Amino acid sequence: MAKSDIEIAREAKMQPITEVGTKLNIPPEQLLHYGPHKAKISFDYIHSLKNKTDGKLILITAITPTPAGEGKTTTTVGLGDGLNRIGKRTAICLREPSLGPCFGMKGGAAGGGYAQVVPMEDINLHFTGDFHAIGVANNLLAALIDNHIYWGNELDLDSRRVSWRRVVDMNDRALRTITNSLGGVANGFPREDHFDITVASEVMAIFCLAEDLDDLTNRIGQIVVGYTRNREAIRAKDLLAEGPMAVLLKDALAPNLVQTLENNPAFIHGGPFANIAHGCNSVIATKTALKLADYVVTEAGFGADLGAEKFFDIKCRKAGLSPSAAVIVATVRALKMHGGVSKDALNEENVDAVKLGCANLARHIENVKSFGVPVVVAINQFVNDTHAELDAVRTTADGFGAKAIIAHHWA
Incomplete structure (x- = not known):
């Protein structure tokens, strides 16, 4: 009987994180x-890398996914391990898992089978506390x-037009729509309020686009929290909130370093959802990895029509990245x-279907190629796939100018 993901992860022979860092020439004293087996990379060291040449960036995306996902994370890990095995110094960049999906149908986000990042349980749960810091800042x-509002509402913020929501990193249906400030005169003015999941927060999106602490602070200050009765926007900076919020995030902003099952370096930092934000790990983690590795493999959420489009249009434009x-x-x-x-x-063979x-695959190939990057199709093989079905996929990919490779990195 095949071992479960958690059994494989628990049997992993992890290296000390200092040894993993050494593979990227990170001095041990620059790891926090x-x-x-987990560390953050100091900003002093990151700043010292600014004149180094960047490595090559490879994006992992997918066809329109089914509910369980198609295997972008496992493919990211597998390709990273494969490149390292043939002597190419490679790092991978992933998003941090959210507790909501971890305890939901989709599960964790640390890969699967023999293409995982470890320590898997730590990564899927509290990790280094980044999401806690983001939630507290929010x-x-x-x-x-x-x-x-309670102390006189000098800015004339209309309590009916407050757009800022609270967050919690959990699928807690009962908190989606609430009434706050109940309890009489002592507790303020009752109003309708809402909770989102932490990864859906604007703070998370800003966190993952920020270049440094100053950039983070400035971006936070521009957040629109609501409107006056005259429909004028009120921003976080009007409440003098940007400084305190940035201070809460200063340690979280440093990228996290862990390892794959094959002891190769993995940056896991930030995790905005792709359906409401841009669905990519932090700019800081990606740019740091590019300074340290010859190849960097990263992923973007959901299918290519969503995550890859946002990766190219938002992250790459903002950060000046050019995927290879x-x-x-x-x-x-x-x-x-x-x-x-x-x-x-x-599970039944159906070549016609x-x-x-x-x-769907053909349209995704066309769309991604329109961004000017070469495209490869990774067929994430399952045990019930037949040769005829796999050949049908390969034929389609070839017809649209993309080589299709059968991938079984998880096995």
Whole structure:
């Protein structure tokens, strides 16, 4: 019987994080330790790298995904390990997992099988506390808003038009819409309020686009928290919130370093959702990795029509990044689903459905190639895939100018 992801992760022979850092020539004293296998990289060291030449950036994206995902994270880890194994100094960059999906249907975000990042349980749970810091910074602003309204509302903020929401890193349905400030005169003015999940916060998106602490502070100051009765925007800087919020985030802003199961370096930092933000790990982590490695493999959330578009249009433009290649992850089961096969029949061979579903793959290839980067298709193989089905995918990819490779890095 095959081992589960958690069994594989618990059997991992991890190296001390200082040894992992040495593979990227990071001096041990420049690592800020969170135990023996997790660390942050000091900003003093990051600033010293600014004149180094960047490595090559490779994006991992996917076809339109099914609910369980198609394997972008495992492919990112697998490609990183593969490049290292053939002697190319490579680092991977991933987003930090959110507790909401971890305790939901989708599960963790540390890869799977033998293509994982470790310590897996730590990464999937509290990790280095970055999400806690982001949540506290977000909720400090919420507290300042209600406190301002309570103490006279000098800015004339309309309590019906407060757009800023509180956050918690959990799928807590009961908190989605609430009434706050109950309890009479002592507790202020009751109003409708809402909770989002931490990764959906604007603070998370800003955190992952910021270049440094000053940039972070300036961006936080521009947050619109609500409107006056005359429909004029009120910003975080009007409440003098940007400084305190940035101070809460100063340690979290340093990128995290861990390792794959093959002891190769992995940067895991930030994690905005792609459906409401840009769905990429932090700019700071990616740019640091590019200074330290010859190749950097990163992923963007959801399918290429969402995550890859935002990666190119937002992250790359903002950070001045130029990817050298893109990998589109596809699975036979997803292509069958796009071809009309029901969920309970996905394990049965259906070449015609795969061919129909390949229209989805073809459009994604066309879209990604329009950004001017070469495209490779990684067919994330499952045990029930047949040769005929795999050949149908390869034929489609070839017809649209993308080489298709069968990937079994997780096995």
